[in-house]
Amino acid sequence: MKLIINQLSKTYSNGVKALDSLNLEIGAGMFGLLGPNGAGKSSLMRTIATLQQPDSGTIFFDTINVLENQMELRKLLGYLPQEFGVYPNMSAQNLLHYFAKLKGITSANDRNAIVKEVLEITNLYDVRNKNVSGYSGGMKQRFGIAQLLLNNPKLIIVDEPTAGLDPAERHRFLNVLREIGTNHTVIFSTHIVDDVKELCNDMAILNGGKILARNTPKEATQQLEGTIWTRIVEREKLEEYEQKYNVISSNYNQDNTLNIRVHSAEKPEDSFVLASPQLEDVYFVALKSDQ
The missing domain is CATH 3.30.70 (Alpha-Beta Plaits)
Incomplete structure (x- = not known):
């Protein structure tokens, strides 16, 4: 499945042009979207995730016209924003069961199986009975991945996920992304070059709402020899x-x-x-x- 973006533009009411006739094609695997703060990364992520409308352009994921069929994409989407909500005093396991119900998983047996699976994938199974509100920053990010995996998404978007994490938490989080990246289309937005170097098999550099470069990390580096x-x-x-x-x-x-x-x-x-x-x-x- 491919994500195809054509001539995507977005200007906010304050006059800031966040996306400027942007074109991009993304296939399966880990895709790194690299750029400085204010480059337009979050604007692009939010637009793909159907959280805001562009001024012009098109987005297709496989056969889905994303801008015209938002609910169809959301069935296939897992999204971890740069900042997400404060969690109630509930254990990770109970909160995942609650999210699973919201995502339409009505069978208790099915919920038990998927909740156990995502807790194991994100290395949170041993702390499943601890309240998420008491988790460290890195654990909360991994919980964010766990909840987005509940509906087995085909497209996963993670926006600046390692910002603010200490080196050990960052390493654990990247290992989780590396594991899920083998079976999904994952767009990984960051301003940290090392994150892309460690994880991604394809990448683009974004600034001023435009794609400045597009290549694999290896080929892009070789071109500067x-x-x-x-x-x-x-x-x-x-x-x-x-x-x-x-x-x-x-x-x-x-x-x-x-x-x-x-x-x-x-x-x-x-x-x-x-x-x-x-x-x-x-x-x-x-x-x-x-x-």
Whole structure:
């Protein structure tokens, strides 16, 4: 099943153009939508999830015209927004049973089976009797995945799911997404490059409501071979190098110097060393080219 988006546009009442004639095609597996805050990622996710209408354009998922048949898509959709509601003082198991009833699973045996399955998939089975309101941030995110899996969705949307998680919680959450990504179409929206590098077999970079680049992470990185150069500079020299070269990123060293990375088809000067490209370079090159 494919998600096909054509000429999607959305401008809010305050004049902000969130989506600008956006075109995108997404197949099965983990798809990373990478972009800075304010790039239009959440606007796109909410539009696909039928939570807001675009000004123009079309969205099809398989044979479903999403904008005209919203209820048909919702039967196949699992959505985890960037922020979701406060949970009552109910155990994870009881709350999942409640959500399962809302999703039309009327048989108690069927509910018992699916609730047990999603608790195991999300590594929450051992804490199933604990109130969700007392869960950590990462556990709540995994519970969010558990509830969206109840109706066996064909399309799953997760919007900035690892923001604010500590490294251990992030690792556990990514493992859960990796497992479900093998059998579903999963759109994973984030501004964290490492999340896409670890999880996704396909990706796009979004900014200003437009797709700037579209490729697999591996191919996108390979395309920069021979064009990324690095050297150490004094902090006060950074502006001078930014004026002379296409500096795409800079990182502090322990001695307060900077390691700069430059995108150039040719060696900038003798002091530069050729570097192996990283997915982060792909991201910064795309954003710089859009300025």
